[in-house]
Amino acid sequence: MTLGLAKRFPRSEIVGIDLTPENVEYARARALRAGHDNVRFCCMPIEELGELPGTFDLVTGSFIPKLIDVQVLAQDLVAKVNPGGVIVIQDFTLPENRFLLRGFNWYWCISSRLLSRSSTWKPSADYLGMIIRQTTWVTDLVRALTVNGFTITCRESQPLQIATVICAEK
Numbered sequence: 001m002t003l004g005l006a007k008r009f010p011r012s013e014i015v016g017i018d019l020t021p022e023n024v025e026y027a028r029a030r031a032l033r034a035g036h037d038n039v040r041f042c043c044m045p046i047e048e049l050g051e052l053p054g055t056f057d058l059v060t061g062s063f064i065p066k067l068i069d070v071q072v073l074a075q076d077l078v079a080k081v082n083p084g085g086v087i088v089i090q091d092f093t094l095p096e097n098r099f100l101l102r103g104f105n106w107y108w109c110i111s112s113r114l115l116s117r118s119s120t121w122k123p124s125a126d127y128l129g130m131i132i133r134q135t136t137w138v139t140d141l142v143r144a145l146t147v148n149g150f151t152i153t154c155r156e157s158q159p160l161q162i163a164t165v166i167c168a169e170k
């Protein structure tokens with residue numbers, strides 16, 4: 001996503017953040033290969049966003065809010081997002097529709113069985129399924145952003161209700 005933004009907005013300065021050094025190195029190498037000179041990467045927890053210099057017009061994240069402390073993030077965003085700035089955050093959610101929920105459960109059951117011989121992928125798939133079932137990131141993020149003065153502009157379920165996008169404005 002960072003590289004997509006760098007390409008789409010060549011005159012903007014883009015900062016990509018991730019906690020895992022290997023992922024940051026991989027992204028840096030791709031940015032170098034693609035010749036983007038408007039992008040840099042920081043290896044740090046997003047909960048430390050407040051310590052990064054500068055402010056932003058857009059803060060976006062995908063497949064991350066279920067893993068982080070969204071209260072801390074929302075508090076940091078108060079100082080880091082420019083007036084009129086936008087937040088767009090997306091992640092997996094459990095379908096509310098009972099037929100889609102059945103499909104979701106079936107999908108994870110099949111995945112788990114198919115991956116049962118892989119000592120690498122099975123624990124990851126099981127862990128992800130468990131996190132998606134337990135996470136309350138949408139409610140938590142909407143509440144935390146509202147409490148910190150942001151206006152929620154969109155709360156949209158993605159196809160098959162397997163993910164949700166939250167947009168907010170300062």
Ligand SMILES: C[S@@+](CC[C@H](N)C(=O)[O-])C[C@H]1O[C@@H](n2cnc3c(N)ncnc32)[C@H](O)[C@@H]1O
Pocket residue numbers: 001017018019020023044045046047061062063064067068069
């Ligand atoms: C499912 S991946 C999503 C990666 C990317 N956003 C995408 O859409 O392809 C989750 C990423 O979140 C990172 N991560 C987990 N906890 C984090 C945290 N507290 N702060 C920053 N990154 C974190 C992991 O290192 C991992 O690369």
